[in-house]
Amino acid sequence: MTDTMILHENALSGNCYKVRLTAAHLGLPLERRHYDIIAGETRTPHFLETVNANGKTPVLQVGDRFIPESNAACFYLADGSDLIPAERFARADMLHWMFFEQYSHEPNVATLRFWLAYIGEDELSDAQRAQIPGKRAGGEAALGVMDRHLAGRDFFVGTGLTLADIALYGYTHVAGEGGFDLSLYPHVEAWLARVAAQPGHVAMDA
């Protein structure tokens, strides 16, 4: 891989952290460009035209090409490595957990963290406030699915760390900031410690 790689990101975002964590496990250098999401820096005409028409971070830049969507960026970095299972069913099962993360976990766990810990409940719109109970229940359901799956397993797929673990670690390890009580999910807590103890792990604020 000879192209310079630049991560367009926000340091507080678990989605951006996933990409940094994948790169750290692979020993790949990433330049980092910070954007203030709340100030609208990912909605400027320049960002929308050049980096991501969908106005979101992270975006992985590889030379002069761009990959939006955190889990797609992780897949690009890890393609051909042990972080993606070589066996066909296991590879699809890893993607199952990565799509679960973006559909059933992130919109609940990450959104409540952002709303409650970074925006502040008093600043939310009525439409946002009306969604809190649904997102609370959805996040608890996702954590419950994870907890039952992890009973008797060390990692989400197979016997070692894959992108499924990295994708789900991103926001699960800070779910407490969204008001989720992780002590209710002991298998998840043990897995979080296991992921954090892997060689090559870096913290979110590293």
Next chain:
Amino acid sequence: MTDTMILHENALSGNCYKVRLTAAHLGLPLERRHYDIIAGETRTPHFLETVNANGKTPVLQVGDRFIPESNAACFYLADGSDLIPAERFARADMLHWMFFEQYSHEPNVATLRFWLAYIGEDELSDAQRAQIPGKRAGGEAALGVMDRHLAGRDFFVGTGLTLADIALYGYTHVAGEGGFDLSLYPHVEAWLARVAAQPGHVAMDA
């Protein structure tokens, strides 16, 4: 591939249709098992314990193993075929559009279709009704991103049909049922016709 493959599904779901459309393009036979989502058939103890702990369809059963999440099931079926680009950047770019579909498109376009065309606006909860304007804006934004990307291109990634097209076709071609006016997105309309004209294409109700 010698294992019998069974699709646990609901025939009205665009997510389930994606898996059938992928199998049709590949000439792979799928047995179909229907579940009535509104009647709660994907929330029974048997379904949760055996098929998908997350209580959703589609789930692709391969022998005695199960792959939830539509886009992961499509990836399993298409792994090694021309529906997944062999080149590393293009493969990640395909996944970018598949994650975009599940995060920025489906929760808006598919949810409004389900709420307005199948549940009925009068039956929605106050919390659901409060989300309609946000989901309308989110769906229009996603269709706009697609339309700008498709200007001057035939398919989402590279020069031929990939899983990115199949994933986005699933709910875009029925977006009108959710109240979206596709005539506002002429490049999307042309692409829909192009996808439907591909050899091997099957309709949602086939």
